[in-house]
Amino acid sequence: MLFNSIPFLVFLPLVFALYWGPASKSLRRQNLLVVAASYVFYGWWDWRFLLFIAAGSLWTYALGLADLRGARGRKRWVWLSCLVNLGILGYFKYCNFFIDQFLWMASRLGCAPHAAILQVVLPVGISFYTFQMVSYTIDVYRREIEPTKDGVAFLAFVAYFPQLVAGPIERAANLLPQFLAPRKFDYAQAVDGCRQMLWGFFKKMVVADNCAVWANSILNAGAEPSGGALWLGIFFFAIQIYGDFSGYSDIAIGCSRLFGIRLMRNFAFPYFSRDIAEFWRRWHISLSTWFRDYLYVPLGGSRCAMPLRIRNTFAIFLVSGFWHGANWTFIAWGLVHACCFLPLLVFGRNRKHTDVVAAARAWPSPAELLRMAGTFLVVLLAWTFFRAPDIRTALDWIWRMASGAPGQGALLSGLLTSVKSLAAPGGICLLVATEWFGRRHAHGLQRLPGRKALRWAIYCALIALIFFFSPSQSREFIYFQF
Template sequence: MLFNSISFAVFLPIVFVLYWFATKGNQKIQNVLLLVASYYFYACWDWRFLFLLVFSTLLDYFTGLKMAEAKTRRVKSFWFWLSIVVNLGFLGVFKYYNFFAGSLAEGLSLLGFEADFRTLQVILPVGISFYTFHGLSYVIDIYKEKIKPEKSFIDYSVFVSFFPLLVAGPIERATHLLPQIQQRRDFNYAKAKDGLRQILWGLFKKIVIADNCAEVANLIFNNHEDYSGSALVIGAILFAFQIYGDFSGYSDIALGTARLFGIDLLKNFAFPYFSRDIAEFWRRWHISLSSWFRDYLYIPLGGSKGGAWSKVRNVFIIFLVSGFWHGANWTFVAWGFVNALFIMPSILFNTNRDNVDIVAQGRIFPTIQEFLAVCTTFCMTVFCWIFFRSEDVSHALSYIGRIFSKSLFTVPNVVLGHKLWFLVPFLIIEWFGRESEYAISKIELKFPVFVRWGFYYTVIVAVLYFAGSKQQFIYFQF
């Protein structure tokens, strides 16, 4: 079930009404309802893969209890590693087995050996990377004695499978979400209204911005030999807005939907394209994943402590793993490698925390220096996205090679169409709302009622007008 589908538009109000009116404020019944709704939400994609979700939930739930009961460190470590190995094993089989088998066969072929490894004819279970990381963080935190295991299986199951975040995040922590699931939740009109506003803005990002950018970006990337270097630059820029509108739009819908049920999820995007360096970009893009790798991989490796070699090693490890997390393709590894190269100077010279606050905070316009820094960072990010979008590394290199040719200085031979003019007001709104939780969160504080409702109706009309070409969210494949 997609957030931008008619089925979800029917599903959400039904669950909302049952949640607040049929349960009569009973927290236990509310959680049971959320669990049933979440499993139904997931089963609408493919009910056969529900067993993976349920098995992963059972494994980590009982593992957490067993680690707490363990009398010795050895027993505790056994249960810990059992959960880690099984969870990563499932992820490896479904997501990476065919990739490794194919890569090994190609490598042996280059050495003169012919090998034919049997591949698995299975589809990737949607959301497996996200709910696996939910469980892993829970188990690791128990092992490190940061939290105690959850005794209620229903509550823990809701933490893992809460439908707004189930298939594409944000990647929640038990320390943040579980306490909200355990406590009584009363209906809050202001919070629900804010949730609807964020859902609307998320739908606008996805349907009006991302899907329209996708039409042109896909055409250019899939036929890049037919376009000039200048047109390829436009294609890369449009993909940058496509993936931002797509993924941050999903996150907005997820956070807004959760708020309808009295639950606050972790913020996942903080206007990343207004960053002044790559380090700032990664503090603002896919925040839940970046912080996950920081806390569970980068810091245990030593983080930014130690000598230059340690810093270089740790940065490359975290970015290569992050790239590989996104998909079983060398393009994602290359994407992580290039990002590591771009962020390395700020790590080595300890300038990675220079830009913590939002750009031009408290001001309407940035300084020339800030503007140039934002533009430079955006260009570097767009360059990295070429690897992310390409079918394989050779496709990416061919695309980049054609950009840096004489045709870069010619008139772009691509028709953009009227749909992309929405990018202009979108960027203006994002800029003026950059200090808020999301771009239009404080619209009630800034404008009179007739302006607000005029804006809302305009956004709704735009969403409905472009809603015909429904496209799946990009991060469903991860």
């Protein structure tokens, strides 16, 4: 079920009413309802996906219980649990990639082996909930949390519908205790949750979906786009992916607050970052901290010699790229980020900007503005790899962008045909302005005028913008494919 669909408009109020109505009498009933609702939400795509999530949850839960009984060979159990979970993920996500690479290498060596490409359908959100289960197993192994005996709460933790298919990737230490404790309805939380959802819908349906029209028209065009057009296309893609993914996260976090459950923050206005290190503290926070805690730190983190620190940094960026999909372009994307991060690491400047930009001022200084623009430019360059279908195309695009040929007038005038085509540039302006002035808060709409009439007028205006300017065909969220 998509957040931006009619079934969800019916589903959410129904689950909300049952959750705070009949189910509110006991914690177990509320958790059972969360599990049932989450399975309906997930099964809406394909009921067969439920088999994987249910089997994975039960497997992880059972191994957690084995740990509770003080089973010997804990290390073996944790390895087994992680290998099974990551093995399933690897099969669905990377099987064909490795077959392809094997065939390519074999052909280079003069052999012609016969291997069929498998018709594998990737279950939606498998990368997200698998990582969540793996984090539980490792945290239990490290004794950072107690393994839970409450199976229903554990199933709710894995399948919790607001964040099931595209995160934030929650840690057991944050989410699981919330399913084990009674919840009380909090008016302020619920209202702010609704606002955050509204802002998320705006980012997704107005900004991202309209930017997608521009980006796809330029980057999917059969004719070879000029350098100028490519800059524009990649710019719109950068905004599209931010609006799409952070929009999803806002909807997920806001929706969860309606149920009295707090999810971790996933985006903190990353395009206002002053260097790449700051960008990665603000972009897809739940994934970057996951890799930090479960890969970077075990490898030695930053408490080791510089060569090892460099190796560790490259490891998390490359794995992070590969997590996004089975294509060399994603690995190249990670590599570009790692290379840009490297000078900051070597010169010890990677934690220089840990505060909010222009924290005590309304506007940034010229130096801050330059730093933000420079960082954004580097991020754009990296998005080129992310968006291109293959490495060769990405390099070709970058070559053209560097050549600086002007944009294709005909292409742009074709895009600017009606009032609706201004939705993307207009939406971007509104997004940037709102997020700039809201950058000290958790989301763009957290601080609104005190007068109720004015607040309601803002809500109505945003809803009108969503209604009038969202493309008629609703699009899936980009991160569902990962």
